[in-house]
Amino acid sequence: MNKIKLKGLDEIIFHEKLDNGLNIYVMKKDFNSFRCYFITNYGALIDKFVPINEKKMHTFPKGIAHFLEHKMFEQKSGPSVLEKFSSLGGLCNAFTNYYYTTYYVSGVDNFYENLNFLIDYVQSPYFTDENVEKEKGIIDQERLMIKDNPYRTFYMKSLENLFVNYEYGKTIVGEKEDIYNITKEDLYKCYNTFYNPSNMSLIIVSNKDEKEVIDEVKKNQKNKIFEKGSKIKIEKVTEPNEVNKKYDIFYDNVTKPEIGYSIKIKIDKFNLDYDKVLLYLYILINSNFGKISKFNLKLKEGNIIDGDIGKGINKYDDYIVISLNASSNNEKEIIKLFDDKFQNLDIKEEDFNLIKKSMISKFVYYFTSVNSIINYLYDEYYDNKKITGDTFIKYKELNFEEYKKVISQLDTNYKSITIMKPLNMKE
């Protein structure tokens, strides 16, 4: 067992890797509530890999990680997962994103019973032809619900237009054909490959002693037999610097046009930790395009945009993407204004310091509830498949000189424009 200090925050997280490869991260906090995340390093983008005990690369239908998440709630016998957690006072659910599937339980009573059942049910799959068939209609309804959100479609389209080979633009639930093609056998292959403890982690925040919690998990795992975990061969996708589509218009059920302006930047352009690059770019984009900037206000006052400019700074494997979006009837004007602004960025120390101050104060708020603590820990885990505890210190280390250096290396050459127009504007 080792202690990871969350540097600069006087908080400690206990970590242990069990003999079967399962990583456990435990933090003790004096709240009534507890929350446990059981994570497999397997999400929607992983659909080409060599299944366990096989030799050939296999392609699975899109959406299978999410389908698997739904089916993990089936039990061979006894009360259903939902009934069992309800009787224990636990609130359970799960979510799938690009790289992970996470099962969780929260509650105030019966901590150990809830924790054990979370581990037990995720480690005992039960798929039948019948229960797999039954789920398809439900997941298809979920797919339709997502499609009814035009801004979600807009976001996915923007990613599709940015990436040539990366599949971030595909939906996490898959398309109708994918969903209806999934079989029980596919699910077992994916499960057996990725739900091995060596590919999984537990993150736990509770008011219990950390060592006791880890011992309880050890006891749970002691008599369970798993195949020896080995490195899973996943098809590596390489991505060129160029964007997939420089300009794209589509139509959806919205009242006003939405313009998306995205810039794709290879991370290795910057000779710096990507976490810090992201933070510096966050400051840059907020100070130049955010509500704190006169630029945003001028566009609103000039009736060029409705509402504020939307902003995002995200990492996608080897790339960082800066995204701006705005509701506007003047697409040409807005694109030109964004282009010009990127050529004449404001780099002010006063804004840098104010935004940094605001970012740091958010950290204190993280530690005011179990939910926000676990969200913070999950965010750390998301980028590295491990918790390092050094995020806060990276925030504190941000300095104006380094900021200016990062901005000087900014390359805005690879840009993609996505425009969503109302259906009634379709010719």
Next chain:
Amino acid sequence: MKYKKYEYDNYNIHFLKTDKFKSIFVSMILINDFEKGALTKNSLLRRLLTTSAENLKDETEVLKKEYDLYNSNVFISNSIYNNVIVTDFSIEVLEDKYTEKGLLKKALDYFFDKIFKPNIKNGKFDENNYTLAVKSLNDFYDREKENKRRYAYIKACELLDDEYFKYNSSGYKKDLEKITNKKMVDYYNNLFKCANCNIFVIGSFDEEELLNIINGRVRDKLHKNKNNFTLNCNENKFELKEKIDIENNNQSNLILIYKILNMTDRERNVILPVFNRILGVGNNSKLFRNVRESKSLAYDIRSSAYRDGSLIIIEAGIDSKSMNETVNSIKEEIENLKNGNINGEELEEAKIFRRRTLKQFEDDNESILYIKINSILFGDDDLDERKESLKTVKRDEIISLAKKLELNVVYMLKGETENE
């Protein structure tokens, strides 16, 4: 946690002292009698007050000020509580020990400046800010249809008659067209003149210092008014209303509104939350297990209970072809409850669920504060009362409450491009 109330002629101050949290949360609650026209004005006023102040001429200056105060953001919200409208001005400030000495005083000065020193010159809100606020609200109304779930909810509630609940708490585009800058200044001034006011603070702070700060800022600004809040008991007769609207989306949104007739205080405060959990809250509820899981009729289904309006609202995301089957299935679940189809296990699970929710509230300063506000101003039970009375809920009481449900509205926002 220590609770103390300071009563003044024209307002009250309530302190909840605890060192469990790292921040101090302040909420100033104004209660005004319901008036439909106020809904739109409130939405506009929120935008005017949050984007500028006397010494902060635009939103960039406001935001810079808030960043400088370690993200001490001022929030303003409005809600309808049956026959009254509640305006809540709030701010959360990190304790000095995590930031800098004197932050609370500076943040509260800013908070009260935002409320009492708006950007008004020569009897008008600053023209530039006013134009931007009107534009922002117009844009909000134009986009209301884009969120199908919320839009369906608004349209279903419109079918209720004679109730405050039928109105959209965000107001109406048509009403906005009639509002002028001058009228908004009058409205702003009258808001405080006619409001019943209470100020609540939770956290660790010096009581005397805080009393001085608050009294110094509000004493001359507030007026003596009664809190006229009453509960809706659904004593009037009504007819079932059914309506289908068509929209260009894939999924259909189905909404059923049940009225609860003549609830007792105990039913309203104690039984209703447990009943609602059994019916449609969470993934072990009757609606979730039977309508979604067993019959695969909906991806999403849930119920919400409104103690002040005596309503249960059920929302489901469905395929429109399944409308009749889903409506019948929901009705069947309600009938089953009326006929006593609830076992001891289900009741126990609902109580455990409720107990968890209440204990989780104790982990959150805002939840503790708003429960206190609801108990003092709107007659709900306090947190300790809720925990105690929960233990006493009996199966017969759930059945008896179920028998008071009458279906009032069936509404569907039908997706015309359904199944692509």
